[in-house]
Amino acid sequence: MLKPSTLSGFMELLPAPQIAFNKMLDSVRAVFESFGAVPLDTPVMERAEILLAKAGGETEKQIYAFEKGDTKLALRFDLTVPLAKYVALHAGQLRFPFKRYHIGKVYRGERAQKGRFREFYQCDIDVVGVDTLSLGYDAEIVAVACKAVAALGLGDFVVNISNRKIVSGLLEMAEISDAARPEVMHALDKMPKVGLDETRSWLGEIGLNPRQIAMLAETMARRGAGPAVLDELARLPGQTALFRTGVEELTRVVGLAGSMGVPAANLAVNLGIVRGLDYYTGTVYETFATAAPEFGSIMSGGRYDDLAGFYTTQKLPGVGISLGLTRLFDLMTNAGLVKADAATSARLTVIPMDPADPRICAAAAALSGQVRQAGIAVDVLWDEGKSFKSRLGSAAKTGVPFVAIIGADEAGDGTASVKNMATGEQARVPLSAVRGAIA
């Protein structure tokens, strides 16, 4: 006999939390579809060289790679590389801008530690254009993030938005040397974590002078409702073309998002959002739950210039955002924010009092068929070994809203006793009236 176990770093849920998790997945999917995104579902496995084209360093070490026959294979570690491959491979058959969502599992052989998962769901939405892509889509991504996060039950939240051209422009305006730029960007990227003071001294150690430090750190620390911050930025002296473009783009995106109905309370311009060094080239997003900043960014993404440069010469700019649901669900569970109170998808549980009585069973079968036909989910507790009382208790524990009991009397006159589990009320109704009684 083997001791059953589940690999560490892999989430495996009991029914009630699984139902809650799936509700979250479904609501994210519904939001993505409400923006007209088409679903994508690529293989979990790809040729290793396809996946490794972009990876490197830490990512490469984390990849699950192996051989089958003489093919080197690997499991996807994100949904962006598969998107790049898909678009490059099928470009001739796609309509551009290509707006797709993809909800699926990805794999990273992280060192096992609390809160780190080796298999986790990503929920991605991206819009990819050929050569150009309108900023209208950058605004849509703000609206997507607002609707998706609002549906997760996290309470208040803010989508923080910036534009990489603003920080790049600032580096020009502060006359940072090309050699120092990566390190300065890195320091600015960490500012939301370490704070303004530490960033100031870090920039000093890199060798920036007080004027440069003041200009960068203080500008980058700006955040707040869109119009106020954008006005300040527009008035900053000595602007380069890049900086101006960044401010103009950000202004346009914030304005359109507002027109789309994004509440002002859910969107903040925050120049501290930099998001790493290489990939993003324009708009960048991070989303924080007001009551749980320790969760980190819940939904992040941005605008990139060139999705699939490894696979095609076509220039494919895109904008997108991603939600890591497994980690978030785990954090929410630990914080008591997941309401996992239903252990069944059924609205009605039918209990034949004596499951050995053929007439009672036939009536229970008929009732379950009729109610399902009306589109309502029904469970039946057929088990003969357990008492009626223990089965009723078992049904109650699942949180099912209604129970229909069929005993000899009910089977005799074609009725069922329907119990409302919330109120305890019970009424005997004809079988054909049960679906109405539980509607």
Added chain:
Amino acid sequence: MLKPSTLSGFMELLPAPQIAFNKMLDSVRAVFESFGAVPLDTPVMERAEILLAKAGGETEKQIYAFEKGDTKLALRFDLTVPLAKYVALHAGQLRFPFKRYHIGKVYRGERAQKGRFREFYQCDIDVVGVDTLSLGYDAEIVAVACKAVAALGLGDFVVNISNRKIVSGLLEMAEISDAARPEVMHALDKMPKVGLDETRSWLGEIGLNPRQIAMLAETMARRGAGPAVLDELARLPGQTALFRTGVEELTRVVGLAGSMGVPAANLAVNLGIVRGLDYYTGTVYETFATAAPEFGSIMSGGRYDDLAGFYTTQKLPGVGISLGLTRLFDLMTNAGLVKADAATSARLTVIPMDPADPRICAAAAALSGQVRQAGIAVDVLWDEGKSFKSRLGSAAKTGVPFVAIIGADEAGDGTASVKNMATGEQARVPLSAVRGAIA
């Protein structure tokens, strides 16, 4: 630059067929949930020894196995072994009978050939009891299969049902030696494929006498509407207890399925359904599309005595059925049975005539936000590079039912020109009336 490609044996769909595929997955899921089954979502990866406990021979060769660090890992090759592990591991926290569904990808490194997939979706539903499990669940599985297959758009179909105790009883009644049984069972298992005559001569080669051959081959060839065949079986002379139990169980299951509303035309008793040699111990199911018998069984399963004997001493009998959707979708596509006519999930596509005009864009943004708020999916073609006409053509190609056009006139008076793409009719309505116009 790398040439992008997808591994052979891995399905990767374009948007329109992907939407059609997801509709099929969703309808199967809705059917499973309508029976009160809870969702299960186990890791794609398990410790190799967990997965290999049951596998052997051909299955073991097909498994994707590899090492990460010093752990031997493997990808699941079905959803039954993960279910067994899950139930054994979490038994103390589950409610029994445990009725779960699982829709997910499984992996088999099959030799690449047309119609064979290395990654494919299985859609499984099983009910697992402790020590005993009522035949009521065997009947529910018939009802599940009927509803699920009916939703797939395959036209007429028949769920074929039998009971392994009948064939085992027949072997007793025909006095087949223990040594010959496996080979005889194998021959009977193949009878639906090779036909009655060939099975007769095969049984002769095994060494059966004419009386044994007549008894087995002719009884096993029986099939038809439940009551008629069951009556014949009940009248067969020389019945053993095992045979009688099999006929009684089958009679009860067919009767309850009828009470549940399963149409007589969709269910046939077919003693030729044997389903392999080892696993199943009672009811067995196979489902065939009337117009496409060459698809083979679409949804198959049965009753087993002991789900998790490798992982626990608890006796866990179960009954379930499985649909391999990837292969079926491929067969249906090749047969022209998949209606993949929508390349968008949107009901409305908004086209701002001049996407450089801020007033037009603001109106398009506001319209899209309002209509989404009403729960309707909206796409917007923001792209500045393309003419209005080419964008309208692009929208038409997706099969979207409505297009809302916003030009300078519309932006000026707060209206949109709404075009019904099926009829070509176009009407100018206030923005707030658009959601009503496309309902």
